[in-house]
Amino acid sequence: MNPYEQKRRWKFLLLAFAIVIGGVSLWYSNYLVKGISAAERTRAEVWALSNKKIVEITDINDDYITFIYSIRDSLSVPAIVTDNRDSIIYWKGLDSTKTNYRLEAENVVESPVYTRKTYDPVYFKTQLNEMKAQHPPIIITKDDGEKWFVYYKDSPLLTQLRVFPYIQLTVIGIFLLIAYLVFSSSRRSEQNLVWVGMAKETAHQLGTPISSLMAWTELMKSKFNAEDDPLILEMENDIKRLEMVADRFSKIGSKAVLQSHNVYEVVSEYVKYFSVRASDKIKFMVTGDKEIEALMNVPLFDWVIENLLKNAANAIEGEGRIEVHISDHLAKNQVYIDVIDTGKGIPRMKFETIFQPGYTTRKRGWGLGLSLSKRIIDNYHRGQIFVKDSEVGKGTTIRIILKSGMTYEPATS
Structure with missing residues (x-):
C-alpha cells in the first residue's frame, strides 16, 4: 500500500x-x-x-x-x-x-x-x-x-454542566492543534536536515567520477583526433549536465542568488537537451512570449523543468505531446510557466499528494522529483507550483509561478 x-x-x-x-x-x-x-x-x-x-x-x-x-x-x-x-x-x-x-x-x-x-x-x-x-x-x-x-x-450547576463538554472539547481541540503544529514543525526541520545532508553528500560523491570522465574525454579527443566527433560532443554535453547536477546538490541548504533571466531561452535550452534523450514518439514544444524575464537560479530551475518533463514523459504511453507555455501577469508582477502533457492525467484528490516526498505511481520510482521541485520553487524562488488542471485519460497542466523583475535579494532555505 x-x-x-x-x-x-x-x-x-x-x-x-x-x-x-x-x-x-x-x-x-x-x-x-x-x-x-x-x-x-x-x-x-x-x-x-x-x-x-x-x-x-x-x-x-x-x-x-x-x-x-x-x-x-x-x-x-x-x-x-x-x-x-x-x-x-x-x-x-x-x-x-x-x-x-x-x-x-x-x-x-x-x-x-x-x-x-x-x-x-x-x-x-x-x-x-x-x-x-x-x-x-x-x-x-x-x-x-x-x-x-x-x-x-x-440551577447554576445545571447551566455549567450543559456548557462544560463543549468547553472541554474546545480546549482538547486547541491542545491537539498546537501539538500537531509543534510536531509538524519539528518533523519538517528534521526533513530539512536530511535533505541538506543527502544533497551535499551526493554532490561530494559525484565530484570524483565527473573529474575522471572529463579527463577521459580529453584523452580520447587527443588520442583519436576526434575534436568534432558527434559522440564525443554528446558525451561532453552529458558531463556538463552531470556537473550542473552536482552544482544543484551543492546549493541545497545554501543561499540561492536569483537573477533576471529570459524564461523562453532558459526553458528552450533544457527542452532541446531533454528531447534528444526522450522517446521519438513524444513531440516537445515551447510556446508563449519570448521576451518575458523572471527571477530565477538557472541550475535549480533547470532541475524543476527536468523533473516536470520526466514525469510528463513517463505519463505518456505511446505518442503524445509536451508543451511548455510561457506567459505573464503584469498586474501581479508574475510569470507563468505551464507544463502541459497529453498523458494519463491525475485524479483531483491527488493534486496535493503528488508533491509529497515518497509519493509515486511507478514501481521503481522514489517519489522525490516533484517534492524537490516544490521545495525549490517555494523555498528558493519564493514562487508557487501546483496542478493547474488535469483530467484522467487526457493530460495534465502543472503551473509554475515566478516573480518577474530585474533584481532580487538572495533567498534562503
Whole structure:
C-alpha cells in the first residue's frame, strides 16, 4: 500500500475515533443534564404544591406548618408563581435588591420623609420571560378552580454542566492543534536536515567520477583526433549536465542568488537537451512570449523543468505531446510557466499528494522529483507550483509561478 494512502486512512480512522469520543461525551453530559433537570423540576413541583398548601391551611398544628414551610424553602433554584394573567403571586431565589420592598428618603435637605417603594417590575418581567423560555410551567389547580403557573430557572450547576463538554472539547481541540503544529514543525526541520545532508553528500560523491570522465574525454579527443566527433560532443554535453547536477546538490541548504533571466531561452535550452534523450514518439514544444524575464537560479530551475518533463514523459504511453507555455501577469508582477502533457492525467484528490516526498505511481520510482521541485520553487524562488488542471485519460497542466523583475535579494532555505 502506498504510504500516503495508509496515512490518509489513519487520519480518517483517528478523526472517526475523535468524533465517537466527542459524541459519547456529549451524550453522557446530556444524559446527566436530563437527570438533574428532571430532579429540579420535581423539586419545583413540590415547592409549588407547598405554596398551595400554605395558602389552604386554616387550622393545622405548628409542627405541620413548620414542615410545609421547610419544604417550600428547600427549593434551590429561582422560581416565580403567577396567575393566568401573569400577575406575580410569589417568588424565590431572585435578586433581593430588586424584589424586596424598600424605604427611600425624600426631601433630605429639610426633614427626610420615607416612602415605601415597590419592587422593580422590569426585572420581574425579564426573569419571567427567561424562565418561560427554559421550561414549560408547572400548573397548580386550587380548590376554588383558580390556576397557578410555576416557572423556574435551571440551577447554576445545571447551566455549567450543559456548557462544560463543549468547553472541554474546545480546549482538547486547541491542545491537539498546537501539538500537531509543534510536531509538524519539528518533523519538517528534521526533513530539512536530511535533505541538506543527502544533497551535499551526493554532490561530494559525484565530484570524483565527473573529474575522471572529463579527463577521459580529453584523452580520447587527443588520442583519436576526434575534436568534432558527434559522440564525443554528446558525451561532453552529458558531463556538463552531470556537473550542473552536482552544482544543484551543492546549493541545497545554501543561499540561492536569483537573477533576471529570459524564461523562453532558459526553458528552450533544457527542452532541446531533454528531447534528444526522450522517446521519438513524444513531440516537445515551447510556446508563449519570448521576451518575458523572471527571477530565477538557472541550475535549480533547470532541475524543476527536468523533473516536470520526466514525469510528463513517463505519463505518456505511446505518442503524445509536451508543451511548455510561457506567459505573464503584469498586474501581479508574475510569470507563468505551464507544463502541459497529453498523458494519463491525475485524479483531483491527488493534486496535493503528488508533491509529497515518497509519493509515486511507478514501481521503481522514489517519489522525490516533484517534492524537490516544490521545495525549490517555494523555498528558493519564493514562487508557487501546483496542478493547474488535469483530467484522467487526457493530460495534465502543472503551473509554475515566478516573480518577474530585474533584481532580487538572495533567498534562503
